[in-house]
Amino acid sequence: MWGRGAVLSEQCWLENEKKCAVVRKPKPGRKRQELLAVALGVKVGVRGALLWPPLKLFACSQISSLVRRAALTHNDNHFNYEKTHNFKVHTFRGPHWCEYCANFMWGLIAQGVRCSDCGLNVHKQCSKHVPNDCQPDLKRIKKVYCCDLTTLVKAHNTQRPMVVDICIREIEARGLKSEGLYRVSGFTEHIEDVKMAFDRDGEKADISANMYPDINIITGALKLYFRDLPIPVITYDTYPKFIEAAKISNADERLEAVHDVLLLLPPAHYETLRYLMIHLRKVTMNEKDNFMNAENLGIVFGPTLMRSPEDSTLTTLHDMRYQKLIVQILIENEDVLF
Template identity: 75%
Template sequence: MFSEELWLENEKKCAVARKPKQGRKRQELLAVALGVKVGITGFLWPPLKLFACPQISSLVRRAALTQSDTHFNYEKTHNFKVHTFRGPHWCEYCANFMWGLIAQGVRCSGLKSEGLYRVSGFTEHIEDVKMAFDRDGEKADISASIYPDINIIAGALKLYFRDLPIPVITYDTYSKFIEAAKIANADERLEAVHEVLMLLPPAHYETLRYLMIHLKKVTINEKDNFMNAENLGIVFGPTLMRSPEDSTLTTLHDMRYQKLIVQILIENEDVLF
């Protein structure tokens, strides 16, 4: 991650340290290694030029030490793992750009990962997981050594629920859940939700119960991942329940009730199931 001051300082030092011809040659080598083309004027895209300067490692170390002493003092703990991003990536904390050939940064993995289920993993990796299950079934390897980014696994799970021909909350019970969500009294609403849950087929009920137990664990780590029951309801509402009517207007109207139903299921998991 590079601040604007570090960028300008690096630009000046690179210009002094290298003659134009040497800089041009080094940039061409970088371009070949990265599979990109050098522009007509002979300059690489600015993030790639950082590798052409021999002083960059010391600059990065110095900037990291300085920033860690003055700006980044987080209370929460992380389980960081080295991660290689495909393509450009922006730091979620400081919004600065990260770039590298291999292992450009680190990500926090597990239930404490910030934005769990909200932050999207790379689509091609999610598709890889889907294909692995289609091909190998229960033998599919989704361990951290193969997919170190937890958002890939979370994305694959959401994709599975979205692709079900019949949603976990079935079409037959959809309208009943929506009506239950509209009840103003909290106790009566909870009782109505429980009654509709009993109408779900056994497989759907058990799947929903298992998922709610998991999502409740996610909310327990809300201090670290910033995902409470309401946020998870926004994510999983349209994923777990879909209107039998193919109407955009109906879908938009029901979104707040979909969110509320999932929120209620998570917050009252121990009572409803």
């Protein structure tokens, strides 16, 4: 009897286990809803509870930013921004072997191509298969200004161009309450001096108050850096998408569209823009003293950060109000979008 009872008990136990193991399929969107709630730090579970659309955008932005920042700071000592090689046809003196396929480079002239940023030598055909793993050599970077943004940060192994970091630190230390900050121009000759100092001395450039008492010289040098970039902070590829987003009449939909396009920026460009918007938000917080709000800064930085891929004066004039609006949105919603 004892053995039969044990068998029955075991059968009952197994049946209960099977019942407990039945997992109900979550309703469509339930998992996403819970993920958004976690990002917001709120509880869901009340029947019929829905997240307000702007809160959904905020939660999405928090998740996206966390993922992106985790990728950007995966290694504190090395920023793994992907960069394509800058190959140019090259004539090699003496025998040379391809550094990709290890085969000999035949011919007397133009035997292959060389990356002008890192010095990689490969066949022209092999250059099509080389991964985007260019690591620029500082010896090959002749300038700080007019240098591709990703190339510069890769060469210096930094998150952002050191010009941006150094200038913003100086401006926040002594210029946030300066009237007309970023709107008032400094002397062009002095701004050029700052540019030459960065090109010559790099991160050792002296832009202190002892050298340049007028903070407008530093703001001018920062704006000039952005204007001189061969590829703007808001890249040519994403420019049309930002303009289209700015044309959306519904504010919530427009904000969501801007957020989606931001994620298309190259990592170094995204991080630089994020850091700049945090700074410009601080500028607006001192509006009572400097008289610079988000709209005013949008007028200043719109054409500085965004340039149309079409070299047309008519297009530029037509897009100016949208450029201003995009920068204004980025500043006012910095905490949500980044």
